[in-house]
Amino acid sequence: MVGGTVLGGILAVPALLLGGTSIVALTALFILSEAGYAITGWIYARRWLSETISIKIPTKYQAVWIVASALGMLAIPLIIEIVSSTTGIQYGRVDQQLLTGSPEMVLVLVVLSVVLIGPAEEYLFRGVIQGRLSQSMGASAAIVIASLLFVLPHAIGYTGGVGAIVLLSIAPFSLGLVMGALYEWFNNLSLPILAHGLYNATLFLTTYFTAF
Incomplete structure (x- = not known):
């Protein structure tokens, strides 16, 4: 896992240095960072x-x-938002900041969620x-x-205090539990791959239609 994160970071650095926050550079950033997970998983x-x-x-x-798991997971961001509003915990995410003002990039991520992000992360x-x-257990x-x-690797991109990081971490931890259960029950990695991709794609589509 550490190797995948480090390798992804190393691969993604040139994209940011050469292209800044252009759509080409951001696309390369996400592709290369996810490739780090896939390559590490394949080698291991x-x-x-x-x-x-x-x-x-x-x-x-x-x-x-697959569909039920992806749709059920959509309740988690809503719960996080309710807790944030109730407690006053302010949070942020670096990836969301990169997407500010770039509806085209959000649509790119809809596609990448299904063809790369879901497969790479679930494989590893x-x-x-x-x-x-x-x-062994x-x-x-x-x-x-x-x-x-x-x-x-998700918490690395969270901003805010400890409370904000813990609150945002509920989403990837819950996703991991659901995807892990799917894989264990059915012994078929295509289920968590597709459910994860569908979940992410739905979130990005929601961002596109509500923020732009």
């Missing part, structure tokens, strides 16, 4: 993961779970990390630990 799986990562076309029954955190942990513990690790 080839060298140290003894079990094959199962990726199959979902059945109709599984497709229902569920397929590789959770899969490896499951070999119970499935429930593996899901929880993989979900906690999933929070770390």
